[in-house]
Amino acid sequence: MNTFFTIVAGFLLVNIAAGLVRVYLGPTPADRMLSAQLFGTTGVAILLLLSQALSTPALVDAALVLGLLAAVAVVAFVMRVPQSEREADEE
Amino acid sequence: MSFAGLVLDGLLALSLPVLAWRALSARDLYRAVILFITFGVILALAWARLGAPDIALAEAAIGAGITGALLLNTVGGLSRKNDKDDERPDEPTDRVGRPWRTRLAVTVPVTILAGGLAWAVLSFPAPVVDMPSLVGEAVAEGEVSHPVTAVLLDYRSYDTFLEIGVLLLAALCVWSLGLSAVRSTAPEAVSGSPVLAGFVRLLAPAMVVSGVYLLWAGTSQPGGAFQAGAVLGALGVVMVLTGLLVPSLGRGGVVRAGLALGFAVFLLVGVVSMLATGGFLAYPEGFEYGLILAIEFFLTFSIALTLTALFTTVPPREKGGGA
Known part of the structure; x- marks a missing residue:
């Protein structure tokens, strides 16, 4: 079962790598921000899987904190970056 | 360590330097911040794999959460509207031409420092106290x-x-x-x-x-x-x-x-x-x-x-x- 959890965690890590393509291509800052949010969610899932695979219950707390705080960045993005720049295609 | 764990660790070890390099050399400040947040998430996962849940917790909170928001706050404050027509200030530094003396003055001390650090790590004496x-x-x-x-x-x-x-x-x-x-x-x-x-x-x-x-x-x-x-x-x-x-x-x-x-x-x-x-x-x-x-x-x-x-x-x- 632990091997299964580790395989799924690795699969999710490959998903993050795939999401990096969107960070690279953009084209708008909003696209990049959304992929960062996706990484936060995926990171929570990987931490939960690892807490089972490594039998480290404390990693559930790390997942909880990551889940709560990953959302702060998107609030900062929405509130601090002007609308025009958020949607601007900067290339 | 199972094969699956080895593959996972390999992916983590591979992605960290690549992300760090991309974040430092990104042409666009937003992209750099997003890559930094991603780096924080992956680093938290790496600490989790290394069996250090305390550091994973701190990295998830501070690296991936607070610092990302702080950087976005700063980037949002730095207006880019006015420099669209002028020279872009966020050009990657590696595209800026520098005289060879400057490059040498940076490269030599950094290489010596890195070599010294590597030597110090490799020549650590066995710990006397457990x-x-x-x-x-x-x-x-x-x-x-x-x-x-x-x-x-x-x-x-x-x-x-x-x-x-x-x-x-x-x-x-x-x-x-x-x-x-x-x-x-x-x-x-x-x-x-x-x-x-x-x-x-x-x-x-x-x-x-x-x-x-x-x-x-x-x-x-x-x-x-x-x-x-x-x-x-x-x-x-x-x-x-x-x-x-x-x-x-x-x-x-x-x-x-x-x-x-x-x-x-x-x-x-x-x-x-x-x-x-x-x-x-x-x-x-x-x-x-x-x-x-x-x-x-x-x-x-x-x-x-x-x-x-x-x-x-x-x-x-x-x-x-x-x-």
């Missing part, structure tokens, strides 16, 4: 059962004490830069946007409960003042960003006292314990648990307030770039 087992024995006698908390606030409390001083200094430095107060791009955003208002309403109680939980958990499992302070500070940050807290969080005496409270309580405990036992921060027998918990409580408060205070100022937007 620290982990010593800590393990001491923790078994002490009242704080989590080794990391015991080291941070009991055996090496002097280090932690100075770290809190550094945090206080950081807040003072940011204040003395004379930056303008934070102004969100949409002042009535919370009343005008039901999604944001509902989001803050859902997030706030969860953050308060998690913060207090992490503080309490710190004595027996990964957690503690820094992580709890980061979560509660993130709540303050959200409230500052959405305009709920700015009118009440100025630079008045109460806020100043709150910033200094953690450091002051730590110092007070240190001096009193010095009078009682003769050693600075040598807690008297039987009072360790209560004193450590009291220090952690006030530290959490001050750390949260410091992080919030860092968000109340932003770099000035260039003329015409205002919201």
Whole structure:
């Protein structure tokens, strides 16, 4: 079962790598921000899987904190970056 | 180590340097910040794989959460509108032509330093004292059962004490830069946007409960003042960003006292314990648990307030770039 959890965690890590393509291509800052949010969610899932695979219950707390705080960045993005720049295609 | 674990570790080890390099060489500041947040997430996963849940927790809170928001706050404050026509200031440095003397003057010392560091790491003598087992024995006698908390606030409390001083200094430095107060791009955003208002309403109680939980958990499992302070500070940050807290969080005496409270309580405990036992921060027998918990409580408060205070100022937007 632990091997299964580790395989799924690795699969999710490959998903993050795939999401990096969107960070690279953009084209708008909003696209990049959304992929960062996706990484936060995926990171929570990987931490939960690892807490089972490594039998480290404390990693559930790390997942909880990551889940709560990953959302702060998107609030900062929405509130601090002007609308025009958020949607601007900067290339 | 199973094959699957090996593949996972390989992926983590491969992605970290690539992400760090991409974040440093990104042409666009937003992209650099996004890559930095991603780097924080992957680094937290790497610490989790290395069996260091304490550091994974701290990295998830500070690296992936707070710092990303702080950088976005700063990037949002730096207007790029005015330099669209001029030379882009965020060109990657590796595209800027530099004379060979400059390159040499940077390359040679850096290579020597890196070589020295590599040599120092490779030539480490075998540890004379087995620290982990010593800590393990001491923790078994002490009242704080989590080794990391015991080291941070009991055996090496002097280090932690100075770290809190550094945090206080950081807040003072940011204040003395004379930056303008934070102004969100949409002042009535919370009343005008039901999604944001509902989001803050859902997030706030969860953050308060998690913060207090992490503080309490710190004595027996990964957690503690820094992580709890980061979560509660993130709540303050959200409230500052959405305009709920700015009118009440100025630079008045109460806020100043709150910033200094953690450091002051730590110092007070240190001096009193010095009078009682003769050693600075040598807690008297039987009072360790209560004193450590009291220090952690006030530290959490001050750390949260410091992080919030860092968000109340932003770099000035260039003329015409205002919201």
